[in-house]
Amino acid sequence: MAEEKSEGQQVANDPADTPEETTDLEQRARLVRNALEDLSADQRIALELSFFRGLTHIEIAEQLNEPLGTVKTRIRSAMLKLRERLRPLLSSNS
Amino acid sequence: MNHQEIKDLLPLYVLGGLDKESVDTVEHHLAESCDSCTVELREWREVTGLIPLGFMPTSPSATVKERLMARVRQDLGAKVVSLRPRRWRPSWVAIPLAAAAAVLVAIGGLRYQEAVSRYQEAIRRADEESERATVVASLLEQEQNKVANRETEIKQLNTRLVEQQVAVAEKSQAAAQLEATLAEQRRLVAMREQELVQVQRASTALKQELERLRSLGGGKRVEVAAYERQIAELRNALTGQREVVASREHELGELRKALEQQTTLVQASSREVEQLRDALARQRGIIEVLTSPGLRVGYLHRAKVGLGTQGHVLWNEQKKAWLFYAFGMPQPPAGKEYQVWFMTEREGPVSAGLFIPDQTGTGHVLAAPPSKLFGRITAAAVTLEPAGGLPKPSGEMYLRGSL
Numbered sequence: 001m002a003e004e005k006s007e008g009q010q011v012a013n014d015p016a017d018t019p020e021e022t023t024d025l026e027q028r029a030r031l032v033r034n035a036l037e038d039l040s041a042d043q044r045i046a047l048e049l050s051f052f053r054g055l056t057h058i059e060i061a062e063q064l065n066e067p068l069g070t071v072k073t074r075i076r077s078a079m080l081k082l083r084e085r086l087r088p089l090l091s092s093n094s
Numbered sequence: 095m096n097h098q099e100i101k102d103l104l105p106l107y108v109l110g111g112l113d114k115e116s117v118d119t120v121e122h123h124l125a126e127s128c129d130s131c132t133v134e135l136r137e138w139r140e141v142t143g144l145i146p147l148g149f150m151p152t153s154p155s156a157t158v159k160e161r162l163m164a165r166v167r168q169d170l171g172a173k174v175v176s177l178r179p180r181r182w183r184p185s186w187v188a189i190p191l192a193a194a195a196a197v198l199v200a201i202g203g204l205r206y207q208e209a210v211s212r213y214q215e216a217i218r219r220a221d222e223e224s225e226r227a228t229v230v231a232s233l234l235e236q237e238q239n240k241v242a243n244r245e246t247e248i249k250q251l252n253t254r255l256v257e258q259q260v261a262v263a264e265k266s267q268a269a270a271q272l273e274a275t276l277a278e279q280r281r282l283v284a285m286r287e288q289e290l291v292q293v294q295r296a297s298t299a300l301k302q303e304l305e306r307l308r309s310l311g312g313g314k315r316v317e318v319a320a321y322e323r324q325i326a327e328l329r330n331a332l333t334g335q336r337e338v339v340a341s342r343e344h345e346l347g348e349l350r351k352a353l354e355q356q357t358t359l360v361q362a363s364s365r366e367v368e369q370l371r372d373a374l375a376r377q378r379g380i381i382e383v384l385t386s387p388g389l390r391v392g393y394l395h396r397a398k399v400g401l402g403t404q405g406h407v408l409w410n411e412q413k414k415a416w417l418f419y420a421f422g423m424p425q426p427p428a429g430k431e432y433q434v435w436f437m438t439e440r441e442g443p444v445s446a447g448l449f450i451p452d453q454t455g456t457g458h459v460l461a462a463p464p465s466k467l468f469g470r471i472t473a474a475a476v477t478l479e480p481a482g483g484l485p486k487p488s489g490e491m492y493l494r495g496s497l
Binding site: 028029032033035036047050051055056057058060072075076079080082083086089090091 | 111113
């Protein structure tokens with residue numbers, strides 16, 4: 001897990017991301033990307049299956065062979081973490 | 095379920111995926127107008143709306159791509175090297191999937207082949223998402239270019255407007271001067287006329303005197319001749335003066351006409367600037383919809399075989415605005431236009447606007463659906479209707495898609 005984090009930081013510091021090329025939109029996109037990268041692998045998988053595949057929690061639990069409660073908790077903590085990290089982009093913040 | 099338990103369900107509710115019973119519980123609670131949950135729900139919607147933004151394509155260097163792919167290969171083993179994605183996708187898709195496969199293999203609950211097929215599926219999905227992000231990015235670029243063009247146009251128009259205003263000021267000043275000269279000339283004419291009357295009066299008196307003297311014989315004749323010469327000279331001068339006044343009056347008339355034209359030009363330019371400013375504001379609105387949190391993308395597909403048409407619907411819950419784009423639309427026959435429809439369960443189709451595609455077949459509608467419809471629109475469609483549109487669709491369907 002720690003190894004993955006350092007990988008994420010290398011991506012953010014890549015020379016291709018020079019400040020003069022970044023727009024407001026790109027900055028938002030980067031914030032979202034970094035927030036998603038900071039989720040644990042378990043959380044990401046569950047969130048992904050729910051958001052992009054539109055699976056129900058029961059289906060996700062079956063796919064991952066895990067208890068339903070665990071899946072729900074995982075998605076919920078992923079969302080809580082995202083909300084914390086994306087707080088600067090939310091309208092309630094401005 | 096108590097209030098706190100329902101509140102805890104909200105992040106799961108916005109993602110979809112809750113069982114029917116929980117969804118009913120949440121919606122029942124929200125319908126009882128729980129303010130704190132409504133606020134919280136809005137925030138969760140914003141968070142979910144931001145997730146696709148994490149897929150905005152940036153241009154990572156080749157080394158980053160290589161590193162990511164090396165990691166994927168390492169995690170999944172040599173067998174899946176051929177599964178390398180055709181193009182780059184956001185890093186977080188690649189890493190968790192690799193990790194996911196590793197986790198699943200470690201659990202032992204799933205076969206290796208299953209992990210590989212899930213990886214393939216995820217690549218396909220990521221391709222779709224990256225395409226979606228590309229669509230948003232390219233639309234955004236188009237709109238931003240339009241804004242830049244509009245701004246240049248406004249700048250040019252403003253310069254022209256200032257030039258015209260200067261010209262009006264100059265002409266007004268010239269007219270004022272001319273008017274002053276004219277008044278002076280008129281005063282001169284009046285003076286001369288008065289002089290003439292006096293001389294004529296003197297001359298008449300002299301003539302009468304002459305008649306009287308003639309009966310007495312000679313004397314004043316020379317004096318009368320001198321007066322008559324003076325009258326002739328005065329008449330000449332007066333004629334000259336009147337000519338000058340007439341020509342000045344003509345000049346003034348011309349100048350007034352020119353001034354009027356110039357003023358009309360200034361008004362037209364001001365109107366044009368106004369219109370461009372409106373257009374610019376609309377354009378900025380579109381960009382705001384495209385860049386604000388909460389942007390969602392939906393696809394419309396051709397409803398008729400053989401057409402190369404497709405459409406995108408982008409909507410932003412926070413901005414309460416919809417953007418509709420259609421591509422590859424054939425030119426409608428004379429007297430017809432394309433009409434865009436929002437489909438709702440209760441009201442059926444509701445018109446969202448009309449468009450005629452440009453030469454490239456691109457059509458474009460910016461709509462703000464009535465707030466009572468927002469959140470209840472389940473699909474969108476495009477039909478061919480008589481120009482001006484109809485309250486309900488009647489013509490052939492060209493595009494449709496659920497949202």
